[in-house]
Amino acid sequence: MGRYTLRRLLQLMPVLIGTTFLIHFMVWQLPADPFAGRCGERPCSEAFIARMTEQFGLDQPFYIQYLTWLKNAVQGDFGVTFNQVPVITLIENSYPNTLKLALVALAIEGVIGITAGVLTGLKRGGFIDNLVLVSTLFLMGLPIVVVGFAMKWIFWSELGWISPTVSTEVRWSELIVPGFVLATTSMAYIARLMRANIAENSRADYVRTAVAKGLENKRVVGVHLLRNSMIPVVTFLGLDLGNLMAGAIVTEGIFNINGIGLTIFRAIGRHDATIVVPLATLLVVIYIFSNLIVDLFYAVLDPRIRYE
Amino acid sequence: MRRSRTVSAAALLAGSALLLSACSGGDGGDDADEAGAKSGGEIVNRGCQPENPLVPGDTNETCGGDVVDALFTGLVEYDAETAEARNAMAESIETEDNKTFTVKVKEGWKFHDGTDVKAKNFVDAWNYTAYGPNGLQNGWWFEQVKGFADTQCEDPEAGCKDGETKAKELAGLKVVDDYTFTIETEAPFSVLPAKLGYTVFSPLPDSFFDDPDAFGRKPVGNGAFKFDSWADNQEIVTSKFADYVGEQKPNVDKVTFKHYQDMDAAYDDLLAGNLDFHDQIPTAALAGEKWKDDLADRAIEREVGIIQTVTLAPKFKGPGYSEFNKAVSLAVNREQITDKIFHGTYTPATGWVSPVVDGYQEDACGEWCTYDPDKAKDMLEEAKSKGFKVPKELATYYNADGDHKPWSEAFANQVSQVFEGEFKLVAKPYPTFAELRADVNDRKIDGFFRTGWQMDFPHIENFLNPLVKTGAASNDGLYSNKAVDDKLNEADAADSTEEATKLYQDAEKLLADDMPNIPMWYYGLAAGHSEKVENVKVTPFGTLDLYSISVK
Numbered sequence: 001m002g003r004y005t006l007r008r009l010l011q012l013m014p015v016l017i018g019t020t021f022l023i024h025f026m027v028w029q030l031p032a033d034p035f036a037g038r039c040g041e042r043p044c045s046e047a048f049i050a051r052m053t054e055q056f057g058l059d060q061p062f063y064i065q066y067l068t069w070l071k072n073a074v075q076g077d078f079g080v081t082f083n084q085v086p087v088i089t090l091i092e093n094s095y096p097n098t099l100k101l102a103l104v105a106l107a108i109e110g111v112i113g114i115t116a117g118v119l120t121g122l123k124r125g126g127f128i129d130n131l132v133l134v135s136t137l138f139l140m141g142l143p144i145v146v147v148g149f150a151m152k153w154i155f156w157s158e159l160g161w162i163s164p165t166v167s168t169e170v171r172w173s174e175l176i177v178p179g180f181v182l183a184t185t186s187m188a189y190i191a192r193l194m195r196a197n198i199a200e201n202s203r204a205d206y207v208r209t210a211v212a213k214g215l216e217n218k219r220v221v222g223v224h225l226l227r228n229s230m231i232p233v234v235t236f237l238g239l240d241l242g243n244l245m246a247g248a249i250v251t252e253g254i255f256n257i258n259g260i261g262l263t264i265f266r267a268i269g270r271h272d273a274t275i276v277v278p279l280a281t282l283l284v285v286i287y288i289f290s291n292l293i294v295d296l297f298y299a300v301l302d303p304r305i306r307y308e
Numbered sequence: 309m310r311r312s313r314t315v316s317a318a319a320l321l322a323g324s325a326l327l328l329s330a331c332s333g334g335d336g337g338d339d340a341d342e343a344g345a346k347s348g349g350e351i352v353n354r355g356c357q358p359e360n361p362l363v364p365g366d367t368n369e370t371c372g373g374d375v376v377d378a379l380f381t382g383l384v385e386y387d388a389e390t391a392e393a394r395n396a397m398a399e400s401i402e403t404e405d406n407k408t409f410t411v412k413v414k415e416g417w418k419f420h421d422g423t424d425v426k427a428k429n430f431v432d433a434w435n436y437t438a439y440g441p442n443g444l445q446n447g448w449w450f451e452q453v454k455g456f457a458d459t460q461c462e463d464p465e466a467g468c469k470d471g472e473t474k475a476k477e478l479a480g481l482k483v484v485d486d487y488t489f490t491i492e493t494e495a496p497f498s499v500l501p502a503k504l505g506y507t508v509f510s511p512l513p514d515s516f517f518d519d520p521d522a523f524g525r526k527p528v529g530n531g532a533f534k535f536d537s538w539a540d541n542q543e544i545v546t547s548k549f550a551d552y553v554g555e556q557k558p559n560v561d562k563v564t565f566k567h568y569q570d571m572d573a574a575y576d577d578l579l580a581g582n583l584d585f586h587d588q589i590p591t592a593a594l595a596g597e598k599w600k601d602d603l604a605d606r607a608i609e610r611e612v613g614i615i616q617t618v619t620l621a622p623k624f625k626g627p628g629y630s631e632f633n634k635a636v637s638l639a640v641n642r643e644q645i646t647d648k649i650f651h652g653t654y655t656p657a658t659g660w661v662s663p664v665v666d667g668y669q670e671d672a673c674g675e676w677c678t679y680d681p682d683k684a685k686d687m688l689e690e691a692k693s694k695g696f697k698v699p700k701e702l703a704t705y706y707n708a709d710g711d712h713k714p715w716s717e718a719f720a721n722q723v724s725q726v727f728e729g730e731f732k733l734v735a736k737p738y739p740t741f742a743e744l745r746a747d748v749n750d751r752k753i754d755g756f757f758r759t760g761w762q763m764d765f766p767h768i769e770n771f772l773n774p775l776v777k778t779g780a781a782s783n784d785g786l787y788s789n790k791a792v793d794d795k796l797n798e799a800d801a802a803d804s805t806e807e808a809t810k811l812y813q814d815a816e817k818l819l820a821d822d823m824p825n826i827p828m829w830y831y832g833l834a835a836g837h838s839e840k841v842e843n844v845k846v847t848p849f850g851t852l853d854l855y856s857i858s859v860k
Contacts, residue, residue: 036749037742038359039368039445041761042774042781043749046464051443054467084361084524085540093540156580164576168542168566253570256577258541262569266541269709270359271742 001299008292019284020073020277024066027273027280034058034082034271052082056274069277078278082270087278090263095282097170098259101251102244104172104179109187110237117194117233118226124199132195136188148181148254165256178255182248186240190233197229204228227301234301238294242287345843347559349859351584353852354574355565357541361524364510365437365444374851375544375565376507379420379529381554383411383430384505388845388853391613391664391766393502396554397425397511397530399487401504406496406801413487418551419513420534427489433512435459435477436520441470446508448781452500454492455479496801498808502666502767532558533854541567559843559858575599575836584841585852589834591711594651603836611655612850613662613763614831615771618704618719619824621753622786628696631687633823634676636733636756638684639726640719642677646829649714653834657827660771660816664848667768667809672816673827681726688730701732703755707744708737712758719828748784759784759825766848768812772796776815776824787824 035044035052053059057068072079078087116136120129139147155162155177166174201207202225210220249261260279267275299305358372367376383398395401399412417425436442438450440460450456458475461468480492493500503509511530516523527535532554533546544565548558566583568574571590577583579602589607593599600607620633642656655663659672675683692698704720706712716735723733733756738744747753761782763770774780777796778788792815799811835852837844842860845853 033742033746036746037740037744041745041759041784043745045445045448047440047443047447047460047468048445049443050461050464050468051441059467083357083359084521090540093542152576156576163582164580165573165582167582168539254573256568256570256573258567263541266357266569269740271740 001296005292005296008295012288015288016281016284017070020070020281021066023280023284024069024277025062027276028062028065034273038270056082073278073281079274081267081274082272087275090275091260091279091282094258094260094263097257098245098248098252098261100170100172101175101179101182101248101257101259102241104175105183105186105244106237106241108176108180109183109190109240112183113187113190114194114230114233116191118198118221120191121195121198121229122202122221124195129195132191136191139184139188142184144181144185144250145254147184148178148251151177151181152254168258170257175257178251178257181254182244182251186236186244190236193236194229194233197232198225201225201229231298231301234297235294238290238297239287241290242283245286246283345559345856345858346860347561347858349560349840350562350564351560351841351857351859352564352566352582353854354568354583354586354588355544356567356569358544360445361521362527362535362538363444363516363520363524364507364512365433365446366524367507368445370851373507375535375546376510376527376529377531377851378533378546378563378854379527379531379535380507380510381417381529381531382505382507382509382511383413384501385556386505386766386848388847388856391666391848393505393666393766396505398504401501403500406498406500406803407493409491409493409500410484411489411491413489414553415487416553417530418553419511419530420528420549421513421515422551423513423515425511425513425530426486428483428486429511429513430509431481431483431489432514432517433510434481436512436517437508438478439476440464440473441468443468449506449508450478452493452495452497453478453480454494456494495797498800498802498805499767499769502769502805503765506765532556533563536562543567556855558855560854563854578603578836578838581838581840584838585835585844585857586837587833587835587846587850587852589836594653594834597651599834599836606837606839606844608833608835608837608844608846609653610833610835610846610850611662611664611848612831612833612846613664613766613848614850615657615660615662615761616654616828616831617657617660617759617761617825618756618828619759619785619826620756622751622784623754624696625786626696628691628694630822631691631694632696632698633826635684635687635691635727636723637673637676637823637826638678638680638687639723640826640828641679641722642829643679644722645715645718649718650829653832654829655832657829660775660819660825660827661768662763662771662830665763665766665768665771667812669813669816672813672820674820676820676823677827684726685730688727698731701734703734703736705736705738705744705753705755705757707739707741707758709740713737715828716758751786756826757784763849768809768816769799772812772815773800776819785824787822789818789822789824792818792822 035049038044057065080086116132120132123129152164156164162177207220207225210224246261248259249265252259252262264276264279355374356371359369360366360372362372362376364376364380367373381396384393385396386393397414397417399414401409401411403409413427419425434450437444438447438456438459455475455478459473459478461472483489513528515528532549532552534549536545536547538544547562571588572592574583574586575590575593578586589599646654646656658670658677661668704716706716720733720735748757761771761775773796774782776783776787776792778793795811795815799808802808802811833846833850835846840859841857843856843858845856847853
């Protein structure tokens with residue numbers, strides 16, 4: 001297990017170099033001129049463009065720009081943005097919020113999705129099964145923006161339980177509704193995935209064996225059936241963590257949460273590659289790590305899997 | 309110009325249906341007795357993450373501008389209601405020839421770090437801002453000051469380093485004594501005093517020059533509010549400066565500029581009482597007057613100094629260009645668009661100058677800005693007879709990252725309908741404002757495109773010189789008419805501001821013959837405030853007047 005983890009971490013290096021190179025290439029090589037719209041209806045003054053070009057090395061060949069960036073990044077210096085704010089400050093301000101929101105969403109979709117999946121998978125064709133099938137279909141069809149506004153309307157306008165936006169302190173309790181909004185699509189997906197797995201595995205040999213051994217039903221379902229059916233769901237949850245972080249733009253906007261997604265979105269709109277590259281890199285790292293954790297978790301769930 | 313999200317990047321509808329005579333600022337607080345305004349308390353104002361360091365010479369958009377305005381007071385300030393310029397830090401600004409201005413600065417003013425504001429703080433700040441190698445965005449504001457060219461690098465594209473210029477300081481600025489300095493302009497410029505209220509002309513404390521980068525994150529001004537903290541993408545906090553000696557003193561103790569990305573979220577916060585002032589009521593709330601039901605007497609409508617125009621690409625220039633512009637202008641039913649698409653918040657334009665400024669005149673554009681389909685067809689014939697080649701299909705471009713699609717399409721449909729069988733106007737998007745501007749600046753655009761102007765200071769001059777003078781920076785249609793240039797130069801050199809204004813108005817009237825672009829409408833602002841505050845006024849710039857607002 002230790003050697004496997006080490007090998008995977010070593011593999012991280014080429015992946016990181018490759019992705020940062022690609023992101024860098026795509027963002028900095030965009031044909032759009034970052035100064036075209038920056039000064040409003042008049043072109044930016046030449047003196048300003050000259051200063052910015054010099055500061056950010058915009059006149060240098062692409063590979064030099066990349067290598068300079070890589071060198072600084074390795075030393076932990078992500079540079080400053082076009083408005084001279086250190087990128088690391090932006091990350092420190094927004095990253096914890098995004099992580100909190102993603103964890104809340106993950107917890108909600110995990111608990112509700114898996115529970116619904118197990119309940120329906122065991123009693124197919126019943127009332128609950130049909131209810132879940134219809135409601136998940138409905139949820140998967142709804143754009144997140146609609147869910148967001150609907151939830152806000154119910155819990156703020158009608159019930160008055162929450163404030164329409166999340167305060168700057170970003171308390172956990174404030175993130176429950178935004179987290180739920182963010183989790184809806186995945187939650188529906190997990191419920192269906194879990195249902196299908198339970199349904200399939202309940203006819204498997206090892207379940208029949210367990211029942212034949214005379215194990216009580218709780219143990220058959222809870223240990224044998226559930227554990228094996230969880231594998232695809234765990235994969236999905238792990239990958240979803242990355243999605244939840246990068247894809248929270250809409251939810252962050254609706255609830256005014258200062259997160260990574262919005263920060264990247266804003267930077268793209270302003271052609272500010274200085275923010276886009278480090279943040280996109282950060283998301284790649286998160287993806288890779290959650291993948292690794294998922295892979296390691298397989299061994300825990302399925303004894304047949306061994307890592308050497 | 310100060311760029312706001314309203315005009316450029318992510319324009320949101322906001323507006324005022326008020327007639328000019330009714331344009332008296334905030335309706336919401338009119339019933340309150342101003343003399344009885346309570347002092348103290350804290351307010352939360354809608355803000356956004358500044359795109360530049362918080363230095364007056366480097367701030368050119370409203371996210372940073374709103375904060376910088378609160379932190380600095382210049383020589384001149386503008387009345388929140390009438391937009392009239394009056395002395396703030398200036399004791400007097402005198403001139404005999406409109407070329408040399410003697411500025412006396414009031415004594416007793418302090419920066420937030422406790423140092424005195426003296427004449428040299430202005431001169432040093434302006435020299436620093438203008439100096440090419442410093443590369444501040446607003447350096448060009450000093451181009452009228454004598455010796456500006458010498459402070460710029462000859463070939464900035466090859467880089468502009470310290471010491472490569474002929475001079476480090478503007479020859480036209482001289483400190484006479486601690487509280488007096490003189491400004492000499494390259495050519496006579498009668499409205500200079502009115503211009504000095506723009507934040508670029510703010511003074512900077514000595515501490516700025518030690519570390520300009522640190523200053524940009526933690527500015528020290530001389531205004532009524534001092535800087536407290538800045539949490540990126542979250543909020544900027546300012547509080548009342550105890551030693552402020554300006555005539556206008558704010559009532560509130562603390563102003564937080566809370567950052568929002570989504571205007572709907574900000575609107576919800578306004579309704580919930582988490583936000584005290586919101587200057588960009590979102591489209592969803594404007595529809596069907598919903599915002600007026602929600603806010604009742606807390607809704608504020610105000611005409612602001614922004615105009616929308618449409619310009620035909622310079623590559624179509626030639627005989628008949630003006631006639632073609634007139635034809636299209638006659639085919640636009642402005643009233644219908646401002647009513648249906650802008651929910652009556654904007655006003656149809658009748659000229660090139662916003663009604664909120666000094667020097668506005670009615671109907672400068674005359675008959676050409678009215679809706680008259682028959683005459684439009686006649687004009688098209690005339691354009692053709694003069695040799696204008698009317699294409700079968702013509703595009704009108706807009707940037708899709710703003711709220712410009714609905715009106716651009718309505719405009720295209722209206723024009724296409726009037727000229728059915730002759731040519732078709734099609735609305736086409738550029739993905740972003742930056743991409744649109746890139747093609748406009750490179751003169752690559754090949755149809756109509758949206759142009760707009762948000763005033764920097766409330767004077768007719770600001771709507772003419774930067775936009776229609778030959779070779780002006782924002783003259784996107786490359787318009788050039790010697791008669792107009794002469795008139796504008798004459799106005800610049802006029803003996804009195806009254807005379808100057810009259811001459812500028814004459815110049816504006818001349819534009820109607822050429823139609824350098826098509827005036828569409830004047831922007832209005834739809835704003836609202838919370839139940840917690842009163843005496844809320846909106847300035848002609850569309851910002852909250854921080855001096856009159858008070859907490860109940």
